[in-house]
Amino acid sequence: MASGGEPALGPSMGMARKLAAILSADVAEYSRLMGEDEEETIRTVTVYREVIATFVQQHRGRVVDSPGDNLLAEFASVMDAVQCAVAIQRELNTRNTALPLQRRMQFRLGINLGDVIPDGERIYGDGVNIAARLESLAEAGGICISGTVYDQIATKLALRYEFLGERAVKNITKPVRVYRVHTESGPPAAASE
Amino acid sequence: MASGGEPALGPSMGMARKLAAILSADVAEYSRLMGEDEEETIRTVTVYREVIATFVQQHRGRVVDSPGDNLLAEFASVMDAVQCAVAIQRELNTRNTALPLQRRMQFRLGINLGDVIPDGERIYGDGVNIAARLESLAEAGGICISGTVYDQIATKLALRYEFLGERAVKNITKPVRVYRVHTESGPPAAASE
Numbered sequence A, B: 001m002a003s004g005g006e007p008a009l010g011p012s013m014g015m016a017r018k019l020a021a022i023l024s025a026d027v028a029e030y031s032r033l034m035g036e037d038e039e040e041t042i043r044t045v046t047v048y049r050e051v052i053a054t055f056v057q058q059h060r061g062r063v064v065d066s067p068g069d070n071l072l073a074e075f076a077s078v079m080d081a082v083q084c085a086v087a088i089q090r091e092l093n094t095r096n097t098a099l100p101l102q103r104r105m106q107f108r109l110g111i112n113l114g115d116v117i118p119d120g121e122r123i124y125g126d127g128v129n130i131a132a133r134l135e136s137l138a139e140a141g142g143i144c145i146s147g148t149v150y151d152q153i154a155t156k157l158a159l160r161y162e163f164l165g166e167r168a169v170k171n172i173t174k175p176v177r178v179y180r181v182h183t184e185s186g187p188p189a190a191a192s193e
Helices: A030-036 A038-058 A078-096 A126-137 A147-153 B030-036 B038-058 B078-096 B126-137 B147-153
Strands: A018-027 A062-065 A070-075 A107-119 A122-124 A143-146 A160-169 A172-182 B018-027 B062-065 B070-075 B107-119 B122-124 B143-146 B160-169 B172-182
Touching: A018 A030, A018 A038, A018 A078, A018 A126, A030 A038, A030 B126, A038 A062, A038 A070, A038 A078, A038 B107, A062 A122, A070 A078, A078 A107, A078 A143, A078 A147, A078 A172, A107 A126, A107 A147, A107 B038, A126 A143, A126 A160, A126 A172, A126 B030, A143 A147, A147 A172, B018 B030, B018 B038, B018 B078, B018 B126, B030 B038, B038 B062, B038 B070, B038 B078, B062 B122, B070 B078, B078 B107, B078 B143, B078 B147, B078 B172, B107 B126, B107 B147, B126 B143, B126 B160, B126 B172, B143 B147, B147 B172
Parallel strands: A107 A143, B107 B143
Antiparallel strands: A018 A070, A018 A107, A062 A070, A107 A122, A143 A172, A160 A172, B018 B070, B018 B107, B062 B070, B107 B122, B143 B172, B160 B172
16 A cells, blocks of 8 residues: 555545546346246356456456456556447447347446555445445446546547437446447447447 | 256256355445545454454355355355354454454354355355345344254354244245354353253
C-alpha cells in the first residue's frame, strides 16, 4: 500500500489508486439452469468461464475473481476491455448454437472505466460497483458500457452503440450514462440507426 | 470428477457429491460504508475477513471464496460450522465496540446443511444457494440456520433458537425452515422463551 511518495492526507494512509477498465460478468437465468440440470450447468459454466478467462488473458486483462456464476476482470486499456467483451459474446454465441435451446448459457457483460483501489489480488471502489450495475442492465448475451467507456471508444471501434439513458447506482450520487453495444458481426450501421 | 466406482446413470457422468455444512457471510450495509469512507471500509473488511478465515480454519472448515464483502466456507461438521459462526459474531461484536458507531461493520451469517458438488476448489448446488438465502434473512451481526441444521444441533448446543417460519428460495420447490440463533453469551434461556 505504498502511497507513491505523496504525503498522506489527513487520517487516510493514501491507498494507491489506479485507473482501470473493469469487466463484470454473470450468467443470465443461472438459477433456472441449475434448477433444471445441476451437473450439466456446472459443466457448461466451467467451460465458458475458461473461455472467458482465455479471452481476458489474450486481451492483456486479468481475472480478479470468479465466484459461482460471476466473473470480474480488469484491463489497463478500455479498447482491450471492449474488444474482449465482444469476442467473448461472439464465441459463446457460437458455442451455444451447439446446445439445446433450454441448455444455452448466456452471459451479461458490463464494462466501466474508473479508479479502483487495488489490495493484493483484489480491487475495490465505485468503479467496480458501477460495472456490476451495468452488467445487470445488459441483456442475456449482451454488453452494457458506461458513458465514460463510450466516450473513449465510440470513434475508434466500429460497433453499433445504443444510448439507454441515465441510470441510478446505489450509493453513487450521479446517475450513470448507459450504452448498449451490439455484438453482431458485419458492417457497422449508419449513425441514424 | 471420479464417480467413486459407481456406474454412470444415464447421460450424467455422476459428479461426486458430498454432504457439507455451508456458511455464507456478507457485510450488512456495505454500500453505505463504502460510500461514506472507501479506504476505511476496505481496511476493516480486510481485517474482519482475516478474522473470519482464522476462525473457519480453527473450526476445521475451509474458505471456498471471498469476493468483495462476501465469504463462503464449508465444514464437514454442522457443530463446527455453528460454533464457528457464533465465535465469529462474538469476536466481531467485541472488535466493533472499538469503532465509532457509523464505522462498525456487521456481518450476516447463514448456515445450511446439504449436498454440494465439489469442482476443484469450488462448490456448487442447492445447498449453497440456500445458505446464501439464510444469510440474507439474518440481521446485521446475526445468524440464521436452516431447519436441517437446527435438527442436528438444537439438543447439542446450548444456544437460544427462534423459529422464523418457512421461507421460499428461488428455484427450490420446498420452502426452507428458518431459525435465528442468538449469539449473546450467558446461560441459555428456558424453552418457553
